[in-house]
Amino acid sequence: MVLLGEIRSSIEEGYPKQTEKLVQQALSENISPQQILEEAMIPAMRNAGQLYKGNDIYIARILAAARSMRCGLDVLEPYLGTCDMHPIGKVILGTVEGDLHDVGKNLVGIMFRCAGFEVIDLGVDVSEKRFLKAVKEHPDVSVVCISSLLTTSMPEMKHVVKCLKQSDKENRLKIMVGGGPITQAFADEIGADVYTETAVDAAETAKTFFI
Ligand code: B12
Incomplete structure (x- = not known):
């Protein structure tokens, strides 16, 4: 066309x-x-x-x-999508500290909104402290999406996942990771709950947590 x-x-x-x-x-x-x-x-x-x-x-x-x-x-x-309905869940989203890429992250946000989630987008260059603060401020959050496009920011992703897991005593959070250099193997290694290659798959997978 x-x-x-x-x-x-x-x-x-x-x-x-x-x-x-x-x-x-x-x-x-x-x-x-x-x-x-x-x-x-x-x-x-x-x-x-x-x-x-x-x-x-x-x-x-x-x-x-x-x-x-x-x-x-x-x-x-x-x-x-139509997001007038009551959100099916709340998601925190951000690109890790040291990384300014936001095109893929923004797509993830859009796909989650379209799938009926409320999205709190922390932006880019987000430190582990800001992720933790946001999780604390929103006790009804159940999914945290972390994006990284640089191999040099992958260790920061590992750090954020570790801190979130440590603080999540009641095991209420699903931690999802993605971005160009991220693989299933890396997600497993750092203890993330879910990796998907695309934003569409991310939102579709997250929906299954609530069914
Ligand atoms: C655009 C771009 C930039 C722009 C960013 C603009 C912006 N507002 O985002 C600018 C010019 C600023 C930039 C800067 C740099 N960039 Co750059 N950039 C790119 C480029 C060309 C495209 C990225 C992109 O937008 N892709 C399109 C989106 C749709 O794809 P995506 O982000 O991968 O997201 C999809 C999935 O990964 C997934 N996804 C993404 N996040 C998440 C999160 C979750 C939870 C889930 C489930 C899924 C998911 O869903 C998305 C859609 O389905 C890539 C090359 C590439 N092919 O990726 C290089 C690239 C990422 N950049 C690179 C580099 C090196 C840099 C710089 C260091 C360059 C420099 N020397 O200054 C700086 C770093 C700045 C910083 N501190 O972050 C390298 C990284 C190499 C590496 N091994 O780490 C790449 C791969 C280019 C290359 N081959 O050299 N960059």
Whole structure:
């Protein structure tokens, strides 16, 4: 579909305003939000990542791509699900300290909201103290999602999981981890409860905790 191709190029080339307009246009042409996300936006960000990895584009362009993705997601989010119902659970979400990547984390947040969860997004560069404080402030939280995109921030993820487990005397929390370098083996090693490769799978898996 031509319009989906245009959204893809607009994100890859880093045009936030144009992305916003094109996503709006796609919605008004009754293209489903899921299709826009899965067939245009996520592949665009993945492709921009490959180009960046191969030194084919500069950092300014990847930043513009991430900004365009954010703008597109802001338009799409209200259409992705109905969250008027009573939330099925409360989730705390953040990218670990030392790591500023937020595109994947934001997608995780959106997928959880669409699946009917209330999401408390702590943002990026989140220390273990902030995770612990948020868990304490929200005694009804049952899931903590931790994201890491850098191999250098993986030890911090391990630290956060350890601190959360130690503080969770009643065993009420499910700790979910994810991000580019994270694997099932690493999740097992650090004692996380769940690893999934994608944001969609993360939200779907979390729903099973409440059934
Ligand atoms: C965009 C980007 C940036 C942007 C970030 C903008 C932003 N607002 O996020 C900028 C330019 C700022 C940046 C900076 C850096 N980056 Co960078 N970046 C990327 C890039 C190209 C894309 C990441 C992305 O958005 N992917 C798209 C999203 C949708 O995918 P995702 O994040 O993986 O998320 C999916 C899943 O992993 C999962 N998921 C994510 N989180 C979670 C959490 C849970 C709980 C679950 C269940 C699932 C889940 O769901 C998502 C969707 O399904 C990647 C390359 C790549 N291919 O990943 C490099 C990459 C991550 N960056 C890298 C590096 C090295 C850096 C820098 C150190 C570069 C530098 N020298 O300055 C800095 C670090 C800054 C910092 N302290 O964090 C390396 C990391 C290598 C490594 N081994 O650690 C990568 C892999 C590029 C590379 N190959 O060299 N980066």
